Amino acid sequence: MAAGRELHWCDHWWAHPEAVVRLTALWLSWQAARLQPDGILGWLRDADNTMDRLTVSTGTFSQCGPSRHKPQPALPTSQPPAYLFSPLSTAAPASQA
Template sequence: MSTLDAVQPVTDQPQPLFATVEDWVTQHFVPMYRRTLGGEFRWCARWWRHAEAISRLTALWYSWECMRLQGATGIALWYRDYLDHQLPILLGARGPFYQCTEHEHLEPHQARLEVPPPGYWED
């Protein structure tokens, strides 16, 4: 091995199958995990306008990219440990899309906040 070989960065690391969460959602998640919408399951075509949905979908995408490389049971474990928990929350009637329909986006309501009085956190 030459000195040049010793300082070369490792380039054999697996690359993500999908470059962005948007790619994963549009090319994998939505086509794969179909549900009858309305009632129990909700979806918003403008899913990217919902911070909680972005966070949950990004977590699902990252974990999916990792688990798909695990071999024999990787995706099975991903279903059990990640998707099966997140899907009912993400698409649920009280989840981040609860006010939306597939055809109409309604801006999510943010909870009201009050600033604590001075000195409140000083004990």
């Protein structure tokens, strides 16, 4: 952690989907990195980046504290067009392009 930077952590880290995805990816990459002679150095860079993303003042845990959990609001979304999720479709229909 950089000098003078406030660290934000949430004891309900598992209730933040972004944290779960990032920490799961970090764990899986650890499983591969630990078996490689030079894998841990790269893993440490990934771990530092992951923890920075989660704990900075604008990160995933920015509104939380050691004993305070406040989930970030979800980004607004609208219903996507049905063709985006068609298993055989790779592009918009001609009338939609």
